Structures are given as C-alpha cells and as structure tokens.
Amino acid sequence: MKRFAFLLATFLLAGCAAAPAQPAPAGTEQRVFNDTDVMFSQMMVTHHGQALEMARLARTKAVREDVRTLAAAIDVTETDELKTMQVWLESWSQPPSADPSAHSGHGGAHGTSPDDIKALAAASGTDFETRFLNMFIAHQHNAIGIARMETGTGVNPGALDLAKRIDESRTAEIQQMLRYLNQPA
Numbered sequence: 001m002k003r004f005a006f007l008l009a010t011f012l013l014a015g016c017a018a019a020p021a022q023p024a025p026a027g028t029e030q031r032v033f034n035d036t037d038v039m040f041s042q043m044m045v046t047h048h049g050q051a052l053e054m055a056r057l058a059r060t061k062a063v064r065e066d067v068r069t070l071a072a073a074i075d076v077t078e079t080d081e082l083k084t085m086q087v088w089l090e091s092w093s094q095p096p097s098a099d100p101s102a103h104s105g106h107g108g109a110h111g112t113s114p115d116d117i118k119a120l121a122a123a124s125g126t127d128f129e130t131r132f133l134n135m136f137i138a139h140q141h142n143a144i145g146i147a148r149m150e151t152g153t154g155v156n157p158g159a160l161d162l163a164k165r166i167d168e169s170r171t172a173e174i175q176q177m178l179r180y181l182n183q184p185a
Contacts (some may be wrong), residue, residue: 027126031180033092033156040150041085048082050112061128063185112139133177140170
C-alpha cells in the first residue's frame with residue numbers, strides 16, 4: 001500500500017513541477033500560492049464533488065448504521081473542505097476546475113467515473129455497501145496521492161495544512177472501511 005501511494009505521488013509530481021510562488025500583496029499569506037496549490041485545489045474540488053455524490057448515496061442506501069454514519073461524517077467534512085478550496089481559487093483568480101487535459105501530464109485527477117457512480121446508485125443492500133466501500137477506498141487513495149503532491153511542492157500555508165489533514169483523515173477512513181469490508185453486514 002505504501003508503495004502504491006509512493007508511486008502515485010511520484011507519477012503525479014513528474015508531470016507538473018511547481019512554479020515559483022506568486023508575490024503576496026499587502027502581506028496577506030492567503031495570496032501566496034503556486035501552480036501546485038492551484039492544481040491541488042482544482043483537482044480536489046472535482047474529487048470532493050464525486051466523493052459527496054457517493055457519500056450521499058451511502059447515507060441512505062448502506063445497510064449498516066456504521067457505514068451510514070461514516071458517510072454522513074464524510075459529507076460534512078468534504079462539504080466544508082470543498083467550500084474552503086473554492087474560496088481559495090476565487091481569491092487567487094483561478095477557475096474552479098482546470099480543463100480536463102490540463103493535468104494529463106501527471107495522469108489527471110484519477111476520479112471515479114460517472115458510469116461507476118451510476119452503477120453504485122443502481123445497487124442495493126449488501127451489494128451497494130460492498131461496492132461503495134471498495135469504490136470509496138480507491139477514491140480516498142487518490143485523495144491521499146493528490147494531498148501528498150501538495151505537501152511535496154505547494155507553498156500556500158492553508159493548502160499545505162489541508163493536504164496534511166486530508167492525508168491523515170483519508171488514511172484513517174481507508175482503515176475503517178477495510179474493517180467494515182472484513183466484517184459481515
């Protein structure tokens with residue numbers, strides 16, 4: 001698992017080197033950012049949108065109360081994080097998402113496909129829950145890779161702090177979801 005995360009982070013970093021930080025006007029730290037900070041925020045805005053779509057399905061369709069509770073917590077956390085990143089992008093005069101080909105040199109955002117989300121929405125019962133947990137584990141692995149890209153070459157203090165929190169919290173979520181997969185529903 002560590003090797004996968006390392007390889008993903010290396011692959012992501014290979015395609016997009018960090019640009020020099022933009023000067024901060026009037027001493028505002030919030031305005032200090034580089035291309036990595038922008039890329040992190042844009043990729044995570046899209047990524048969080050997909051996570052919220054899946055978590056909201058799980059809040060009502062998961063069989064176990066524990067999984068529904070986890071989905072509700074993810075919904076609250078990722079909604080808040082999403083709003084924060086949208087504010088950053090606006091304050092940096094950057095679009096909320098990049099052109100789909102903008103990050104192709106490092107493999108893009110590695111999101112969950114709309115077809116996968118449709119198939120998840122069509123599932124029910126324990127089939128839904130197993131699909132959700134497996135898809136969300138993969139989804140959160142991608143979030144960790146994007147966060148580690150930010151901590152590697154980003155410069156914005158807020159983005160760096162958020163990336164560290166994403167790395168830690170998504171790692172814990174993955175461990176929790178793996179335990180759910182190993183327990184009968």
